[in-house]
Amino acid sequence: MEELRFSIDEEKYDDRHGQVLSLGGWYAGSDRQEMSFCLVGDGNQELVLADPERYERPDVAQALEADFGEFLPGFRLRIPKADQLAEQFQQIELFLTDGEKRVSVWKKSADELKSFLNQSLLEYHLDRVEILYDTMLEIQGWAVDQRGETEITALNQDGSPFACRISRGRRPDVAERCSLDEIYKNQEIGFRISASLDEISGKKLLLKFTGSSVEKAYEVDIQKLRKEQRPKGFFNRLLNRQENTQGDYEQWLKRHFLSRRQAWKQKHTSFDRKPLISIVIPLYCTPLPYLKELIESVRKQTYGNWQLCLADGSPDENVHEFLKKNYRHEVRISYKKLKSNGGISVNTNKAMELARGEYLMLCDHDDTLEPDALFEIVKAINDQDAEVIYTDEDKVSMDGQHYFDPHFKSDFNLFRFRDNNYICHIFAVKRQVAEQAGYFRKEFDGAQDFDFIFRCCEKAEKIIHIPRVLYHWRCHMDSTAADPESKAYAFEAGRKAVEEHYKRMGIPAKVEMTERPGWYRSRLEIQGNPMISVIIPNKDHTEDLELCLSSMAKRTSYENYEVLVVENNSEEKETFAYYEKLHERYPRVRVLTWEKEFNYSSINNFAAEQAKGEYLLFLNNDVEILTPDWMEEMLGICQQKEVSIVGAKLYYPDDTIQHAGVVLGLGGIAGHVMCRASREDAGYFGRMVSVQEISAVTAACMLVDACDFRAVGGFDESFRVAFNDIDLCMKIRDMGRKIVFTPYAELYHYESKSRGLEDTPEKQYRFEKEITRFREKWEDQLKKGDPYYSPNLSVTEGDCSLRED
Known part of the structure; x- marks a missing residue:
């Protein structure tokens, strides 16, 4: 086995036909003799393998400057039931052997193999990514999921949905080239994304490919694309001599130096x-x-x-x-x-x-x-x-x-x-x-x-x-x-x-x-043992409510709290049957009934009047508690001098940030900072991992001093759906009290399941009306800007990027 050379240069997994792992590559010894493969589990259990497929590798012959004659260096080895091997063994290893000695050519731990098999279920390829006429973005490619169809979504850099047109089509050429099943020839595995550059916010665009059990993402660098497709030489200098790179701090600083x-x-x-x-x-x-x-x-x-x-x-x-x-x-x-x-x-x-x-x-x-x-x-x-x-x-x-x-x-x-x-x-x-x-x-x-x-x-x-x-x-x-x-x-x-x-x-x-x-x-040490009244409006959606209540009961370490579920206009019989057994299953829970039309502010004010607690914890029905000491964390802060409201850190189910505080003026009125950033992201100078005073927090999880809540008249009922929580925070701050965000009270938030989207003319009119009212009511504060967010940072992007003049 002297001078044995080898390479495994292809790994593929076929989940549809026996969970087969295919390894392709080549080997060549100085004697040009054919050798055997040996697959071993956990170092001692030899597994049966079928003979490999053998073929020529002229590229290898050229690279090694060798004449292989009748010897075929190329091989493709098939390992069936690879998913079972990953469960059965902690490690599997492939050897080449001449009958006396053996050489390891490939090895994976169980975790590595599981990860590879899972990632192999979804495959995508971008054939073309380019900017046309300096105005349009065009992306073409294909995506295949072995266990179903692939969903494609496009997101802005801040995680917000991106307005574009995604069309799907058949790609029989890909099915044939990649030796896919006949079914894929008629399946719409191809895609085309067309968009106006003016619709893109930020420097990058994120494409997400979601299959049956795995999700992959591809980042399109718009700024790099623009640079690559600009005119070169003299015309480039002529057209771009005054250009400053967006987001480049040194360029930004030059524009802000003292003249x-x-x-x-x-x-x-x-x-x-x-x-x-x-x-x-x-x-x-x-x-x-x-x-x-x-x-x-x-x-x-x-x-x-x-x-x-x-x-x-x-x-x-x-x-x-x-x-x-x-x-x-x-x-x-x-x-x-x-x-x-x-x-x-x-x-x-x-x-x-x-x-x-x-x-x-x-x-x-x-x-x-x-x-x-x-x-x-x-x-x-x-x-x-x-x-x-x-x-x-x-x-x-x-x-x-x-x-x-x-x-x-x-x-x-x-x-x-x-x-x-x-x-x-x-x-x-x-x-x-x-x-x-x-x-x-x-x-x-x-x-x-x-x-x-x-x-x-x-x-x-x-x-x-x-x-x-x-x-x-x-x-x-x-x-x-x-x-x-x-x-x-x-x-x-x-x-x-x-x-x-x-x-x-x-x-x-x-x-x-x-x-x-x-x-x-x-x-912070909690003073006394004050009662917290948790207020949860609910209309049907008992599965969401059950997850919320069960996670609260299982994980909450604080004991002195009550839960007020405010029934409002449910239509399903199952909902009321669920309510009947609720107190028996969760003794802390009381069900109140709101009989008028939906008005988030009115519903919560109604419940607050019947709450027994010294503190009110407004909570959405579509949240799941993650940290056991979430109430203690929020309460300890809310008991501090001059503090009236404390907000929590909320995540989307994909472990990206949904709420880590609200910035006044972001997006025009108020917006969630660092929305859609990774759960692990510390944020701008640790912003996402620091307790801090802030202008506003969301009422999806908001602890409020009950005395202060009543002192400002509770939620403003003219804000029926939107901005009521931001308005409450503004009223509290206006009377000299503080709003605080803590990253140590963590929840999942399955946002907007219950209320739905603003997808009717009536809802859109109401939403615009509430925007106008908020802007008029807090005009001076909006002009001054958010005291807890630098005027040097962007109010169009939520990622704390540089504000462009």
């Missing part, structure tokens, strides 16, 4: 208040080129009343000599050489001792500022009497040439901050507030700024976010900016910082680190 005209105007702006801003920076072995970039970025500020406070804990005199040589005439720089390196907290406090300013601003020793950073901070001080100010930021490469990973932040969001230090840079604080809070604490080194920001925000009354990228964080491998594992100690210090915050606030809570370094989970 010379804006800089001149800022330099000549006279503020009523002109506070001295002391920029506080601890130094330790700082690379001098980086320090120079930082200092120059400060000197280029359009607001000139600043002080740069440098406390140097380095063991050498390099920085001192550099400053004397290059900046000895810059009187705004204050420098102190420390006798020893006390660590980042001690060194920062030493820098603060140099500060004379009314405001202190934190900065790292190797980062840079945008020229209008201080101007925007002083503007916020003048316009809004800000005591704490923070801005957006991005990262800059080590050579300072590339900007990436922009962090467009929420307005102040305490619950989000408890999960992760999203504020970070720039952070500026009124000196008086900082003194009340206390400066940096050495025991929190690694998360010293997290701890400091917490204490400052606890004392400040006016916390202002400036939604502009004014800080560039240099990214290197020793920084948590790029390598979170390199500072594991910092994350434990961060956990302690959150825990200390809760203690100061008098909130009983346990803080845990999560799988994401630097992200924390707070488990």
